[in-house]
Amino acid sequence: xxxxxxxxxxxxxxxxxxxxxxxxxxxxxxxxxxxxxxxxxxxxxxxxxxxxxxxxxxxxxxxxxxxxxxxxxxxxxxxxxxxxxxxxxxxxxxxxxxxxxxxxxxxxxxxxxxxxxxxxxxxxxxxxxxxxxxxxxxxxxxxxxxxxxxxxxxxxxxxxxxxxxxxxxxxxxxxxxxxxxxxxxxxxxxxxxxxxxxxxxxxxxxxxxxxxxxxxxxxxxxxxxxxxxxxxxxxxxxxxxxxxxxxxxxxxxxxxxxxxxxxxxxxxxxxxxxxxxxxxxxxxxxxxxxxxxxxxxxxxxxxxxxxxxxxxxxxxxxxxxxxxxxxxxxxxxxxxxxxxxxxxxxxxxxxxxxxxxxxxxxxxxxxxxxxxxxxxxxxxxxxxxxxxxxxxxxxxxxxxxxxxxxxxxxxxxxxxxxxxxxxxxxxxxxxx
Amino acid sequence: xxxxxxxxxxxxxxxxxxxxxxxxxxxxxxxxxxxxxxxxxxxxxxxxxxxxxxxxxxxxxxxxxxxxxxxxxxxxxxxxxxxxxxxxxxxxxxxxxxxxxxxxxxxxxxxxxxxxxxxxxxxxxxxxxxxxxxxxxxxxxxxxxxxxxxxxxxxxxxxxxxxxxxxxxxxxxxxxxxxxxxxxxxxxxxxxxxxxxxxxxxxxxxxxxxxxxxxxxxxxxxxxxxxxxxxxxxxxxxxxxxxxxxxxxxxxxxxxxxxxxxxxxxxxxxxxxxxxxxxxxxxxxxxxxxxxxxxxxxxxxxxxxxxxxxxxxxxxxxxxxxxxxxxxxxxxxxxxxxxxxxxxxxxxxxxxxxxxxxxxxxxxxxxxxxxxxxxxxxxxxxxxxxxxxxxxxxxxxxxxxxxxxxxxxxxxxxxxxxxxxxxxxxxxxxxxxxxxxxxxxxxxxxxxxxxxxxxxxxxxxxxxxxxxxxxxxxxxxxxxxxxxxxxxxxxxxxxxxxxxxxxxxxxxxxxxxxxxxxxxxxxxxxxxx
Numbered sequence: 020x021x022x023x024x025x026x027x028x029x030x031x032x033x034x035x036x037x038x039x040x041x042x043x044x045x046x047x048x049x050x051x052x053x054x055x056x057x058x059x060x061x062x063x064x065x066x067x068x069x070x071x072x073x074x075x076x077x078x079x080x081x082x083x084x085x086x087x088x089x090x091x092x093x094x095x096x097x098x099x100x101x102x103x104x105x106x107x108x109x110x111x112x113x114x115x116x117x118x119x120x121x122x123x124x125x126x127x128x129x130x131x132x133x134x135x136x137x138x139x140x141x142x143x144x145x146x147x148x149x150x151x152x153x154x155x156x157x158x159x160x161x162x163x164x165x166x167x168x169x170x171x172x173x174x175x176x177x178x179x180x181x182x183x184x185x186x187x188x189x190x191x192x193x194x195x196x197x198x199x200x201x202x203x204x205x206x207x208x209x210x211x212x213x214x215x216x217x218x219x220x221x222x223x224x225x226x227x228x229x230x231x232x233x234x235x236x237x238x239x240x241x242x243x244x245x246x247x248x249x250x251x252x253x254x255x256x257x258x259x260x261x262x263x264x265x266x267x268x269x270x271x272x273x274x275x276x277x278x279x280x281x282x283x284x285x286x287x288x289x290x291x292x293x294x295x296x297x298x299x300x301x302x303x304x305x306x307x308x309x310x311x312x313x314x315x316x317x318x319x320x321x322x323x324x325x326x327x328x329x330x331x332x333x334x335x336x337x338x339x340x341x342x343x344x345x346x347x348x349x350x351x352x353x354x355x356x357x358x359x360x361x362x363x364x365x366x367x368x369x370x371x372x373x374x375x376x377x378x379x380x381x382x383x384x385x386x387x388x389x390x391x392x393x394x395x396x397x398x399x400x401x402x403x404x405x406x407x408x409x410x411x412x413x414x415x416x417x418x419x420x421x422x423x424x425x426x427x428x429x430x431x432x433x434x435x436x437x438x439x440x441x442x443x444x445x446x447x448x449x450x451x
Numbered sequence: 452x453x454x455x456x457x458x459x460x461x462x463x464x465x466x467x468x469x470x471x472x473x474x475x476x477x478x479x480x481x482x483x484x485x486x487x488x489x490x491x492x493x494x495x496x497x498x499x500x501x502x503x504x505x506x507x508x509x510x511x512x513x514x515x516x517x518x519x520x521x522x523x524x525x526x527x528x529x530x531x532x533x534x535x536x537x538x539x540x541x542x543x544x545x546x547x548x549x550x551x552x553x554x555x556x557x558x559x560x561x562x563x564x565x566x567x568x569x570x571x572x573x574x575x576x577x578x579x580x581x582x583x584x585x586x587x588x589x590x591x592x593x594x595x596x597x598x599x600x601x602x603x604x605x606x607x608x609x610x611x612x613x614x615x616x617x618x619x620x621x622x623x624x625x626x627x628x629x630x631x632x633x634x635x636x637x638x639x640x641x642x643x644x645x646x647x648x649x650x651x652x653x654x655x656x657x658x659x660x661x662x663x664x665x666x667x668x669x670x671x672x673x674x675x676x677x678x679x680x681x682x683x684x685x686x687x688x689x690x691x692x693x694x695x696x697x698x699x700x701x702x703x704x705x706x707x708x709x710x711x712x713x714x715x716x717x718x719x720x721x722x723x724x725x726x727x728x729x730x731x732x733x734x735x736x737x738x739x740x741x742x743x744x745x746x747x748x749x750x751x752x753x754x755x756x757x758x759x760x761x762x763x764x765x766x767x768x769x770x771x772x773x774x775x776x777x778x779x780x781x782x783x784x785x786x787x788x789x790x791x792x793x794x795x796x797x798x799x800x801x802x803x804x805x806x807x808x809x810x811x812x813x814x815x816x817x818x819x820x821x822x823x824x825x826x827x828x829x830x831x832x833x834x835x836x837x838x839x840x841x842x843x844x845x846x847x848x849x850x851x852x853x854x855x856x857x858x859x860x861x862x863x864x865x866x867x868x869x870x871x872x873x874x875x876x877x878x879x880x881x882x883x884x885x886x887x888x889x890x891x892x893x894x895x896x897x898x899x900x901x902x903x904x905x906x907x908x909x910x911x912x913x914x915x916x917x918x919x920x921x922x923x924x925x926x927x928x929x930x931x932x933x934x935x936x937x938x939x940x941x942x943x944x945x946x947x948x949x950x951x952x953x954x955x956x957x958x959x960x961x962x963x964x965x966x967x968x969x970x971x972x973x974x975x976x977x978x979x980x
Binding site for chain 1 (some may be wrong): 527534535623624626629734739897899901902904905906909910920941943946950964965969972
């Protein structure tokens with residue numbers, strides 16, 4: 020019986036395993052050094068905040084794996100011998116495979132800041148990172164102040180987490196507005212204000228120079244590069260993005276760049292070895308997508324596609340229309356299609372913001388033929404299915420604006436804003 | 452395996468997250484209010500009962516209101532679950548167990564030893580706690596209080612005080628606010644005031660909470676109840692007809708249009724208490740597959756028990772001779788069996804394919820009920836069914852289901868089993884509504900394409916123990932008989948994945964393997980089954 024070994028028990032690895040099981044009787048083993056069972060990484064923050072316990076972040080009960088004959092092996096893969104098709108573990112044992120799927124995810128970026136490895140400086144990615152945070156910042160008595168470096172999705176989650184325990188937070192963001200490499204100006208500015216409303220000390224346009232230690236080697240303060248200001252703190256969150264977690268592949272002969280290089284069938288340069296999820300890097304661009312997409316949904320989609328290939332139905336990874344979501348403190352964000360931070364050539368943005376400063380949308384469309392290209396929505400839930408259909412049908416922006424209520428996904432009795440949005444839209448057209 | 456490292460065993464300060472000074476004062480105010488009740492319980496004879504009762508209930512309410520305002524209005528609108536699993540009271544800690552034991556004890560005394568609360572026996576004046584409520588009872592209905600009046604008053608105060616807290620907690624969510632106003636209204640008007648006023652107008656009418664539908668209201672077809680109604684002319688007849696219409700006409704129509712939520716989380720008193728006072732405990736319900744299996748057996752056994760018990764009760768007081776009254780024992784049993792068979796046949800004809808394996812269990816349940824009814828008919832006399840007294844069956848049901856299950860376990864165990872243990876495992880009304888919701892209803896919780904991140908907030912906050920995430924992460928709508936439509940899963944979802952809605956029956960249940968957002972060809976290939 021063919022033995023499929025998957026390194027990594029995140030959403031990508033688990034999705035591919037589940038689908039292989041549905042399609043075949045192959046022997047499946049998932050290897051992980053992080054946890055015994057699959058958990059939802061995106062939910063780690065809720066454990067620290069006390070909304071859930073760790074076991075609640077596990078989407079499947081523990082009997083699920085036995086019942087579905089998916090073997091789980093706890094161990095850290097040190098090296099891969101691709102000739103003999105063998106994994107060598109740090110613990111000393113080995114495991115042979117017929118087909119290998121690398122789904123090892125990411126690790127937090129560190130940019131060589133002085134003091135970045137001190138006790139108290141940490142990223143937030145793994146279960147271990149969460150345990151470290153619980154030790155470093157159990158309460159505002161132990162942690163008088165935390166500094167977060169890096170204004171992305173993990174940074175703002177970490178800020179929300181610390182805020183939930185009344186730990187004062189200083190949030191250093193390199194850009195001059197939060198996440199404005201991704202978000203258009205109006206949205207980014209709204210989130211800036213929302214962060215400040217939560218009494219988080221948001222510092223825009225500043226970088227970390229160094230992290231200083233006290234006598235015991237623990238974090239004591241940080242220095243801001245631009246101003247030279249010293250900020251006392253006991254925890255430093257390093258959340259300046261993530262990169263593929265693939266250092267263990269260095270001498271394996273598997274071709275890598277920033278990530279593991281794969282073709283559209285998610286195959287690496289070595290036969291019978293595949294890579295999916297955060298750690299995979301596409302050799303050829305897929306539409307306007309980045310070669311590495313460290314996103315829950317794309318990891319899952321790669322798993323769905325690869326299972327077909329493994330089970331003798333060679334299938335390209337062909338993701339559909341781009342979509343994503345996040346939550347910035349109390350404001351939910353969804354995006355469908357492409358809305359870049361600045362309109363690109365032949366693109367126009369329409370922006371509407373509600374007077375309460377917690378809801379806004381940005382619609383991107385083709386300036387010439389008015390084709391709807393994408394929407395960002397904050398504080399208003401929208402239907403994935405509807406926008407996916409409109410994008411496929413290449414609807415024009417007028418159609419979308421006039422039918423926006425069909426896409427509304429807010430709970431019942433919520434106030435609707437479609438009329439106000441449409442009025443603003445029509446108004447702008449006349450003045451434009 | 453809790454992630455929390457600094458577990459505190461301290462009773463004085465069990466929580467890592469402190470409360471503000473204002474909240475401490477609010478707690479103190481509430482405790483003074485409760486203390487007055489405790490003093491009354493131990494037979495302190497207050498000089499001006501009306502004053503002290505108002506003071507007590509007022510202080511309890513004021514304490515809760517001040518506490519809630521400080522908890523929620525000092526923060527921006529949004530999800531307020533910080534520390535729910537850290538706090539001793541809401542994570543089965545020491546305070547959780549203490550509250551559980553106190554509540555359980557209260558229910559045991561209430562149901563079985565009301566004299567301990569001060570109930571005057573055989574016309575004697577009330578003493579203790581119950582006498583404290585005499586002025587209010589006299590004001591409303593012109594009679595002294597009973598243990599049920601005390602309970603009803605406290606119940607209503609709890610729904611109002613904690614309902615206010617709930618409205619503040621979800622002040623960004625109009626569905627939750629409107630729903631809560633609805634349960635507050637139905638509790639105050641239908642369960643509390645109207646029956647008292649009805650008594651004032653006609654003291655011979657049995658207590659009737661109009662919104663309490665059979666089989667939740669299991670005593671409505673008791674002999675004393677039916678006789679009580681029928682001996683009171685047109686108004687009594689109208690009431691009993693309303694009771695029958697409620698279950699056979701109103702309930703199916705509303706459940707078809709809106710799902711069982713119209714009742715369970717908008718109208719029902721048990722649901723009202725669970726949604727307000729029980730809100731802090733909603734996450735404690737078990738989401739395990741094993742709990743779901745237990746639930747399905749238990750709730751349907753209770754349903755069969757309640758149907759058989761009610762039929763037996765009615766059976767024993769009906770006559771044999773159709774010349775006296777057209778509805779004889781034989782006709783009645785025939786009608787019941789005919790109705791059950793009709794329902795069974797309709798389900799099997801239209802929904803056989805949807806039911807799959809469950810059809811077998813449904814058939815077993817149906818034939819077991821029919822067998823019991825037949826057995827009853829052939830062993831039945833005016834007094835006995837199955838050679839035991841019909842009234843014994845009725846009192847067993849009242850004791851084990853009506854009192855112990857719904858009260859002592861259902862509410863007393865809030866801090867241990869979560870807020871809806873009764874609704875989930877025991878309520879026969881919920882079983883009927885749920886069955887209909889699963890089979891013939893426009894209601895579902897829609898999953899938003901491929902947006903789920905499997906975080907588990909939805910499942911965690913489901914008071915009915917539904918593993919909502921298991922559906923959401925497959926892009927599948929949630930159509931479950933137990934869902935009471937409280938809407939909290941949708942509220943807490945960080946990615947806007949869930950929406951409660953009433954839409955067409957077609958495509959309501961939509962299992963998918965490959966989610967929206969991936970290659971369309973692959974989705975078509977895998978999702979066609």
